[in-house]
Amino acid sequence: MMRTRALLATLTATTALLAACGYDATPLPKAGDGPAASAPASPGASPAQCDNATQSYAADNNKPDAVQQLTNKGRLVVGVSGDTYKMGFTDPTDAELKGFDIAFAQEIANALGVDLELRVILASDRIKMLENGQLDMVARNMTVNCDRWTQVAFSAVYYNATQKVLVGTDEAAKYTGPASLAGKRVCAPTSTTSVANIKEIEPDVIAVEAANHTGCLIKFQNSEVDAITGDDTVLAGLAAQDPYTAVPQQEKLTDEPYGLAFNKDDVALVRFVNFVLDQMRADGRWTKTYDEWLKPTLKVDATPPAPVYGR
């Protein structure tokens, strides 16, 4: 009897030892270990007010002073978009940056007699990189407003865009205006004015942010958002890439006058650029550039915006 018990005890111990050989399951990384999901920025302090947002410094053909203000000798470093179809995008066929904004940057570099260096930047980096002296100019569909004038300097307006909404083709006919977006998920890039604008017009909109407008289109294609809001120039470029999207006939939500942005202190550079823009308006290069890049997608004729000086 005792022998049987001893044998049983030994067998039990053996089984326990062998069973202990199994491993615990490999843990999965804890949620939150990765980068935080993007969330719409909380509204900051109330924006600066002014009545001359589109007013820039008077044009001046003083090239030496302008060149003097470039951060790098012999180079105009310009921050542009790399994914805004027709405005500033990397052409997949040759990996070259092309578009309406790029054409303006090239004209200005030519006029300054320096090489053009393009840097693809995010909308959220525009002001920061100008302030840090990493860029001489930003040509990235940037809206001129009073708030931004407190941080950077703008050229005269070189294009008058308007904010609109892009929806799926099946929703386009039913779209009657911002009220149609109540309770819907609407995407706009981080750090642009678009999110604040649409929330102001239709507070029931669920704002979703992405790094850029193309990121918004990916979210739209993955059914993560129902609509995208942004400038008509940008939305036309998005719609051109996806036949199941449309920019329906609609009232503009806001005016979005585009200016080329500079470091606040580079006034001589701004004045020279305004001189170049005046020339482009006068000799038809503005219209030629518009016709080449934006007219095929916007499908309307446009005239160059009249410059406002006096700042």
Added chain:
Amino acid sequence: MSQTATPAAAPPPPPAAAPASAAPAPAAAAQPGTSYVDTPALLNRWQLIGMSVAIVFGIVSALLQFVGWQADGRAADDTEQLIRVQEVKTSLLRADALATNAFLKGGLEDPAQREEYDVEIDGVLGDIANAAEAQSADRNALSALNVEVTEYATAVAQGRDNNRQNYPIGAEYLNTASAELRATALPILDELIRANQERAEGAMNGQHPIWLFLLGVAVLVALVWLNRELARHFRRRINKGIAVAAIIVLAVTLVTAVGAWVRDSSNDGLREGEFATAVSEAHARTAGNDAKALESLRLIKRGSGATYENDWTEAAKGVADSGTRASGEWSSYAKVHEEIVALDDAGSWQLARKKAIDVSGAAFQPFDDATRAAIEKNGEVATDDLRSGRWLALVISALTLLLGVAAAVAVARGIGERRREFS
């Protein structure tokens, strides 16, 4: 049953006296202060104790050796699994480097590069399936990884499709896929690598020479005690059977403890030698491939690659910290990378891109080849060594069990001899 009134050391009762000793039993019970010992019962008890000790020694010693043998096998399996999941990480990063490089180049994708990308992704999916088969504890993590890899491959395919239609959203799909790969898939792989490295290193500690030695000593002490008790009762200094059992136990203990110690030392050598080399070379290879992909991403972000450059520097630090033996090959590639960065920072993006496409890949290849070869060679040596001599360990384990039984038989015979003397 017979009882004997005993003084502390009772003389062995002569055979003729035995019947006489049975008679006074009731009287003995009546004498207060005198103790009696039931010698046959005592002999039975000692026999049971001696045999049990010998058998338990055989079983536990054999078991300890078996567990050690099993641990070595597990260490080999865990090492293979570790190398497998590291290969998955490397292949994913290499696939990402190939995909980003194709986008950087622009135009139609190079068919050879596309094929290489497909091979890497196929390899990743195959390795995930094999890894899930090999280690059940990894299945949940591998299942989650499988989802992430599928999403990555889908996003790259969507990027490629859009790219072929000249839509810039293609590049954004690629950027998103690369970012998601690093944010979601790589952390899972890091957990898998950490878990399997811990398992392999832990399993290499599965030999227990001290336990075997202490077990032997404990059993020897028990046998010596038993012999002493017998000597007290029967005035024979040494019981032949117990002595034989003790010699068996001593021999088995010496052989198995020394064997386990040799094996343990060998495992220590492996852990700090070939195993460590295989692991560090795998770390170097994954960090290197990460850096290569980041180089392309930097250039795709055209002149705004400071973020990617910080990441590249971090990855390069990972290569340096790994202590790879392919540091010469890495330096050659790193030099080319520095030239690319210098060109890009100086505003010559076109030249930087050209160098990345034409020179950087070729400069990186020797590093990738050297680390891959080092991983394969050292991994193989480690697993082969861990699996070597397992049949011998099994034979010794079985022999130990048999010798335990033999020792028990010797104890039984030794005590049986006393019983015969007694009766």
